[in-house]
Amino acid sequence: LKLTQIKCKNKAHVFFIMFQWARSPGKKGSHYHPDSDLFLPKERNDVLTSTACWTAMAVLLVCLNFVMGPMQMLKLYVIPYWINVMWLDFVTYLHHHGHEDKLPWYRGKEWSYLRGGLTTLDRDYGLINNIHHDIGTHVIHHLFPQIPHYHLVEATEAAKPVLGKYYREPDKSGPLPLHLLGILAKSIKEDHFVSDEGDVVYYEADPNLYGEIKVTAE
Structure with missing residues (x-):
């Protein structure tokens, strides 16, 4: 492999x-x-x-x-x-890593523009949301990149009922997005590579990178 x-x-x-x-x-x-x-x-x-x-x-x-x-x-x-x-x-x-459930990466015949966009994640940056022009609304940005930043929040709210289970609500942030540091650290420990084989793959941990790492499958 x-x-x-x-x-x-x-x-x-x-x-x-x-x-x-x-x-x-x-x-x-x-x-x-x-x-x-x-x-x-x-x-x-x-x-x-x-x-x-x-x-x-x-x-x-x-x-x-x-x-x-x-x-x-x-x-x-x-x-x-x-x-x-x-x-x-x-x-x-x-916006592309760190969800509590492992998200698939599609390629070859399994990939489509819609599938790729739906494997992205929204994030809440607290007070920084406005500074970022609401780029935390990343899913709708991928699906409809022509939407200007000042309509992203509105478009996301409109899309949620349509997307249903395919939309993953982001964790709410305090004034500063300190909660994302733990998510980043966990992802860096567990998301190291994907297999070269298969058209639907998931990030896996390399046990030799940081020593033996236990990854719990959901």
């Missing part, structure tokens, strides 16, 4: 710009190229504008590095960027 190890997500987000340039293995196109199959012909000008803005920002950062010096840029840009990356990792990870 071959196993696919789940790698550290910090690396994935730190090099997210590179991922957008070349995409994941086995997929062609680029998020920066207007002729990529990721985009419709009518989106060409939008992609060109976005790529031009990204390039201008990259040039500006290089120039600021020479004008202000590396240490100042480290304090004013690099460290805040790292903090943003770590928070983004935390949020993204918990």
